[in-house]
Structures are given as structure tokens and as C-alpha cells.
Amino acid sequence: MKMSDGVEWAIHCVMLLGALPPSATLSGKALAEFHGIPESYLLKHLKMLVTNGILESVPGPRGGYRLARQTKDITLLDIVQAVDGKRPAFRCTEIRRRGPCALGDGAYPRCCGVNRAMMRAEQAYRDALAEATMKDITDEFMANADPRIVPLGENWLEENTRTPKS
Amino acid sequence: MKMSDGVEWAIHCVMLLGALPPSATLSGKALAEFHGIPESYLLKHLKMLVTNGILESVPGPRGGYRLARQTKDITLLDIVQAVDGKRPAFRCTEIRRRGPCALGDGAYPRCCGVNRAMMRAEQAYRDALAEATMKDITDEFMANADPRIVPLGENWLEENTRTPKS
DNA sequence: ATTATCGTGGATATAATTTATCCACGATAT
């Protein structure tokens, strides 16, 4: 069971976009370069973040991506579900209805108990992800980062930040 | 993110083996037939359950598989980790160390905060799985199953159960 | 107006992983 690498990319992109002034943007190209990841594939994931209301996109020159809401209102769960989808990892195939001892569909009014137990565990996972806001993660990152990184990042942002009219 | 179908197969196999008398076995073929799943692939997963000390295997005629310990001492976590492995779903690729603003390895003494948050969520998931014993799941299944299934299952078990010498 | 920049969406290729099958082998009970 492996989560898409795009989730990690998306989280770090949201972190970086959270450092921008209001309404400013970063282009997909800039986001890819900053993180050293393939641009053409990252765009797919950024699009999913736009579709799910986590990012806004601005077309045209000086356009790019920016946060659609504050980092305190974006959780890891939001990003994971936007990029990796909302389908459960465990997919019940109704094994109990197969084989020589199975009965007709009417004999299984309740959801399979195995499935219910797995769903409970996945809910605990989602609850924990929903507890982690991007603001908390970003703050923790800034508090513990090597001091040399701050001016580097500020300098880079200054060169790459776009400010569209709208 | 999808979990291997083998996990569901393995759980139901453990459930069925839990209904056997002590030291009795079911062959891989019988387990596959009962659940209507491919035998040759199921054997791979059964082997993992043996390797991880959840099942015991008995070779030779009248051989097969049986539980290595009681269902109350087997949790969903045991089976999930045996079949699907113990590697985390989220694998940090250290994105922070890439790109134009990255520093040398010495600048990152602590584990990435994103990774730590994801690990916390996965730990909550594992905790929930460890709470679910196969005894609980089996008991719940028997209590809620259609009454017609019980004699069917008992009959099938009687025909397919093997009792090896050791 | 014209042009260059940028995100969107679809089509498509490549790589990795999952799923599935097969066969030779050793162990064991009849």
C-alpha cells in the first residue's frame, strides 16, 4: 500500500504558497523548480488542488497559483483526498457472497463486519490527518529550520512571486 | 492508495480456520474454493501468514493450514502487515533537500515535519487495527449471519477438514 | 491588435507494481 508521491509534492507546494503575500502567485514552473520535481506531472496535481478548492489559479502572464484559503483552514486530509482521491484503501469485494456456502443477496442485509472494522481504522487515520493544519506544519517548519534557509527562501520568493491584477 | 486484495482473502481465511477443531487443517485448495478465489495466488498470501507466525502449515497428505495461535491473539494489524508489508504508505522523499534553496545534509537534523505528521496519522490507523481481534470479528459475524449459513458451513467443514497426526 | 505567458484538458507513452500462473522440489501419510 503506497500513497502517491504527488501528495508530498502538493503539501510542500501549499507550504510555499502560504508564505506569499495575499493575492500573489507562483507559476507551476516555479513551484516545480523550487522543489526539484517534474513540472508537467506536478501540474496534474495542482489542478486537483484547484478543483478541490484548495488553490486558485490565475491564467495569463503574471499568473500562477495561490491559496484559496488560509493555511489554518487547510488540513493534511484536504490535500491527501484531493490528490490521492477519497476511495478507501480497503475495498470489500464481498468474499462472503462467493464460494459453495454463499447464499443469495438477501442473506446479507448488513455491511461485512471485516469491512466495517477496516473502515473504522481508516476513519481514525482521516481524523488524525484532519487534526494537522497546514498552519501548524508550516509554523513548526519555520521554527526548526536551519537559519540559513530563511534568507535564501525570501530571496527566491522575491524573484519568482507574481502579482496579478485580480 | 489501495490495499492488496490479498488482505481481505487472508482475513476471511483466518476466520474460517478459527472455526476448526484444534490441530485440524484446511488445504490451500479448500480455502481457495470456499472463498471463490484463485488458489495459486492465495498460496502466496498464506505463505506470508506462515512466515509471520499467524498460521502453521503441515505438508503431506492430510496436511494444510491451521492457526498458529488463538483468534483472540490475532489482530487485523497482524494480518495487514503480514500480507501488505510494514512499510508506511507515505514515503518521505526529502523534497526539502532538493531545489535551489536546499542546503547540505547537515542542515536537516530532524525528520521532516510533514513526514512526522503523516506518521502520526498512520500510527492512529495501526492502533485502530490492533484493537480489532479476529475473535471479535468472528463472534460478530456468527451473531449476525443468516441462520441458514451455519449448517451449510458446518457441513462443508466436515467434508474438508483434515486432521494430521502431528 | 499582436504577442508572449500561463493554466486547462486530453491523448499518449513509460515505468512500477499488483495480480496471477506454472513447475520442480522436499516432506509426509497411506
Add this chain to the structure above:
DNA sequence: ATATCGTGGATAAATTATATCCACGATAAT
């Protein structure tokens, strides 16, 4: 001796993840 059963390795097929490319519409600068 022989038939049954699990083990382990090799291999193939199917599915999913990863990655690239291009035509298109929108926008800002000139």
C-alpha cells in the same frame, strides 16, 4: 512406492502510477 500437500522461484498478464506532449483559451504587456 505413490499420491498429496506446502515451498520457492521464475515468469507472464493486468493494472496503476508516473511522466510527457500538444492544442486550446485566457490574460497582460507592448
